[in-house]
Amino acid sequence: MASTSRSQAAADKRRLILDAAVRVFARQGFHACRVSDIADEAGVAYGLVYHYVSSKDEILDTVFLERWNVMLHVIAEVDARDAPVREKLRGVAAFIVDSYVHDPDVMKVIIVEVTRAANSFGLTHLGKIREAYKLIADIVAKGQADGELRTDVTPDFAALAFYGAIEQVRTGWIFDLLPQSPE
Amino acid sequence: MASTSRSQAAADKRRLILDAAVRVFARQGFHACRVSDIADEAGVAYGLVYHYVSSKDEILDTVFLERWNVMLHVIAEVDARDAPVREKLRGVAAFIVDSYVHDPDVMKVIIVEVTRAANSFGLTHLGKIREAYKLIADIVAKGQADGELRTDVTPDFAALAFYGAIEQVRTGWIFDLLPQSPE
Amino acid sequence: MASTSRSQAAADKRRLILDAAVRVFARQGFHACRVSDIADEAGVAYGLVYHYVSSKDEILDTVFLERWNVMLHVIAEVDARDAPVREKLRGVAAFIVDSYVHDPDVMKVIIVEVTRAANSFGLTHLGKIREAYKLIADIVAKGQADGELRTDVTPDFAALAFYGAIEQVRTGWIFDLLPQSPE
Amino acid sequence: MASTSRSQAAADKRRLILDAAVRVFARQGFHACRVSDIADEAGVAYGLVYHYVSSKDEILDTVFLERWNVMLHVIAEVDARDAPVREKLRGVAAFIVDSYVHDPDVMKVIIVEVTRAANSFGLTHLGKIREAYKLIADIVAKGQADGELRTDVTPDFAALAFYGAIEQVRTGWIFDLLPQSPE
DNA sequence: TATGAATGAGTTTTCATTCAT
DNA sequence: AATGAATGAAAACTCATTCAT
Numbered sequence: 180m181a182s183t184s185r186s187q188a189a190a191d192k193r194r195l196i197l198d199a200a201v202r203v204f205a206r207q208g209f210h211a212c213r214v215s216d217i218a219d220e221a222g223v224a225y226g227l228v229y230h231y232v233s234s235k236d237e238i239l240d241t242v243f244l245e246r247w248n249v250m251l252h253v254i255a256e257v258d259a260r261d262a263p264v265r266e267k268l269r270g271v272a273a274f275i276v277d278s279y280v281h282d283p284d285v286m287k288v289i290i291v292e293v294t295r296a297a298n299s300f301g302l303t304h305l306g307k308i309r310e311a312y313k314l315i316a317d318i319v320a321k322g323q324a325d326g327e328l329r330t331d332v333t334p335d336f337a338a339l340a341f342y343g344a345i346e347q348v349r350t351g352w353i354f355d356l357l358p359q360s361p362e
Numbered sequence: 363m364a365s366t367s368r369s370q371a372a373a374d375k376r377r378l379i380l381d382a383a384v385r386v387f388a389r390q391g392f393h394a395c396r397v398s399d400i401a402d403e404a405g406v407a408y409g410l411v412y413h414y415v416s417s418k419d420e421i422l423d424t425v426f427l428e429r430w431n432v433m434l435h436v437i438a439e440v441d442a443r444d445a446p447v448r449e450k451l452r453g454v455a456a457f458i459v460d461s462y463v464h465d466p467d468v469m470k471v472i473i474v475e476v477t478r479a480a481n482s483f484g485l486t487h488l489g490k491i492r493e494a495y496k497l498i499a500d501i502v503a504k505g506q507a508d509g510e511l512r513t514d515v516t517p518d519f520a521a522l523a524f525y526g527a528i529e530q531v532r533t534g535w536i537f538d539l540l541p542q543s544p545e
Numbered sequence: 546m547a548s549t550s551r552s553q554a555a556a557d558k559r560r561l562i563l564d565a566a567v568r569v570f571a572r573q574g575f576h577a578c579r580v581s582d583i584a585d586e587a588g589v590a591y592g593l594v595y596h597y598v599s600s601k602d603e604i605l606d607t608v609f610l611e612r613w614n615v616m617l618h619v620i621a622e623v624d625a626r627d628a629p630v631r632e633k634l635r636g637v638a639a640f641i642v643d644s645y646v647h648d649p650d651v652m653k654v655i656i657v658e659v660t661r662a663a664n665s666f667g668l669t670h671l672g673k674i675r676e677a678y679k680l681i682a683d684i685v686a687k688g689q690a691d692g693e694l695r696t697d698v699t700p701d702f703a704a705l706a707f708y709g710a711i712e713q714v715r716t717g718w719i720f721d722l723l724p725q726s727p728e
Numbered sequence: 729m730a731s732t733s734r735s736q737a738a739a740d741k742r743r744l745i746l747d748a749a750v751r752v753f754a755r756q757g758f759h760a761c762r763v764s765d766i767a768d769e770a771g772v773a774y775g776l777v778y779h780y781v782s783s784k785d786e787i788l789d790t791v792f793l794e795r796w797n798v799m800l801h802v803i804a805e806v807d808a809r810d811a812p813v814r815e816k817l818r819g820v821a822a823f824i825v826d827s828y829v830h831d832p833d834v835m836k837v838i839i840v841e842v843t844r845a846a847n848s849f850g851l852t853h854l855g856k857i858r859e860a861y862k863l864i865a866d867i868v869a870k871g872q873a874d875g876e877l878r879t880d881v882t883p884d885f886a887a888l889a890f891y892g893a894i895e896q897v898r899t900g901w902i903f904d905l906l907p908q909s910p911e
Numbered sequence: 912t913a914t915g916a917a918t919g920a921g922t923t924t925t926c927a928t929t930c931a932t
Numbered sequence: 933a934a935t936g937a938a939t940g941a942a943a944a945c946t947c948a949t950t951c952a953t
Contacts, residue, residue: 398922410938590917600945779933
């Protein structure tokens with residue numbers, strides 16, 4: 180119990196640092212910020228950051244993976260539902276849009292620093308990023324097989340378009356225009 | 363004449379360096395590459411880079427502005443044509459797609475390092491980037507005024523969507539799927 | 546207390562670096578020495594210098610201002626004394642001579658790198674340098690008003706001459722010849 | 729004859745560059761100016777400077793030695809005159825003051841960059857600088873031997889004081905106050 | 912755990928000097 | 933002689949990471 184609450188406290192402190200890092204990354208960008216900026220934002224001593232994370236890179240990796248894995252999980256869960264394809268896609272879109280609304284900083288960081296960073300973190304996490312495309316493409320493919328969706332577009336392209344729509348949302352902060360036609 | 367060919371040679375060498383920089387930026391990313399990488403790629407001595415440009419930043423600024431200004435010019439020129447709106451948008455899209463085909467490295471660098479770099483160069487060139495949106499939005503607005511385009515979407519959003527489609531092109535290298543419905 | 550001794554330790558380390566810098570500046574000159582020379586002289590790592598000062602220039606600025614402000618203070622204090630003018634001038638001269646004796650490196654650096662550096666640091670600190678002339682000129686002016694000093698020389702020139710004598714002291718390391726006739 | 733006028737032209741061009749260098753040194757300081765500044769000031773191409781001088785340092789060496797040797801020569805010549813000591817010293821002082829009046833830039837450069845540069849050029853030319861002191865001290869010594877000057881000050885100190893007075897002149901641009909009492 | 916001082920490799924930029932034309 | 937492009941060796945400064953306390 181003591182051990183539990185102690186490790187809980189540790190986890191909380193780590194969370195504090197990760198969240199602070201997200202705010203700083205969103206505000207200044209990953210490259211432009213220093214580790215000391217993160218410590219300041221978190222209100223902890225410089226060196227303490229390295230008690231909870233092993234490197235600056237690891238912070239971004241962690242932030243990305245945490246959220247991305249949740250998304251992969253949700254998409255898989257949505258796919259498993261017994262519902263029309265359009266309904267499923269709507270569900271996925273809704274989750275992503277909600278993510279923006281709920282925590283725009285995390286989403287900004289993920290997109291700007293990972294998803295779009297073709298040469299650095301985007302490369303590192305290419306596999307994970309593709310997993311999401313793959314899951315969406317699978318949903319589309321099933322919809323096409325069931326005759327619910329047109330087949331004049333490949334599932335892969337449809338997934339890309341879907342993701343493109345999401346990008347637009349962020350790019351323009353136009354959250355309420357999207358949900359109508361994700362195909 | 364001598365003077366002309368001399369300054370021509372200087373311009374060529376500068377071009378050589380800028381082009382080499384584009385290749386390196388496209389390959390490694392702006393932050394990950396060093397000025398010496400650019401010099402090596404161009405096959406010139408380190409210091410010569412600084413004979414032709416005043417800083418690493420200036421290289422990216424120049425590369426961006428050169429291409430972006432051409433694009434702004436082309437969009438304006440297309441808009442001035444006596445043609446249906448859809449034809450105009452098709453013209454703009456065609457130019458952009460051609461740019462990708464003709465020089466994918468420059469486009470990759472512009473998008474990855476400037477257009478999407480919300481915290482660094484994207485901020486610096488925000489004005490220029492918005493100019494392009496504005497020009498496209500103007501085309502759309504005229505089309506709506508003429509009854510050629512639906513009015514259930516604002517011109518600004520249409521421009522965003524248009525740009526989003528362009529992004530997709532790059533993201534997926536799907537050059538032949540776009541030109542059908544740019545609106 | 547802990548906080549006090551900690552910041553004291555920090556101040557001491559900064560002092561260590563500043564003092565090392567003075568020795569290196571005196572030995573090699575400001576321009577000829579590298580920051581790494583200072584670090585070596587202080588026996589600390591390169592980067593630590595930048596933990597305590599923000600630039601090489603700042604070191605010289607600090608060294609100069611610390612000592613010069615002390616001198617201004619002493620001159621003002623001497624002036625406030627209830628004593629004959631010649632006594633006051635003698636007091637000022639004594640302080641300056643003592644400074645040489647006590648810390649010749651600092652004085653050498655101040656004179657060679659600041660006071661005489663007409664194009665660089667001398668320009669930066671021109672105001673401070675003039676303050677000293679002004680204070681001495683004031684003492685002389687009062688002495689003239691009181692009839693204690695001849696009035697065939699302006700106070701400003703007298704101050705200059707006074708300073709010139711000081712320079713001589715340094716230039717020739719003739720410490721024991723000065724105090725007799727500072728006017 | 730052709731050869732003579734050719735080498736005369738070469739000497740003239742070299743003179744042009746040296747004079748330009750003096751102006752630039754006086755204005756910006758030796759360290760702060762670049763060789764290209766000198767070339768610009770002289771109105772010649774960058775590389776041409778190196779046709780006439782072998783290094784930036786050599787320019788300052790040359791400028792200093794040219795003038796200093798003239799001064800040494802004049803002092804020796806004055807000393808050789810059959811005149812009272814005070815007259816001789818007056819002659820030396822007059823020459824130096826005239827030098828200031830005639831070419832203040834050269835004097836400023838010599839004093840700021842050589843005479844006072846204890847760690848760089850001042851060190852290089854220490855011998856030459858001392859020669860001047862020695863010559864003046866000799867004059868004073870003779871004057872003392874002849875009973876024309878007081879002997880309560882050593883000749884070396886008198887020479888120093890003499891030079892100090894010169895310094896003052898420059899420092900304060902008070903050209904008309906000096907010539908009365910060089911002892 | 913917590914602190915922040917200490918480390919030093921890495922990067923940009925400058926500029927004297929050389930060299931091809 | 934003249935030009936200015938080419939070279940590359942410094943040197944200042946940054947900052948992620950480590951470490952002593």
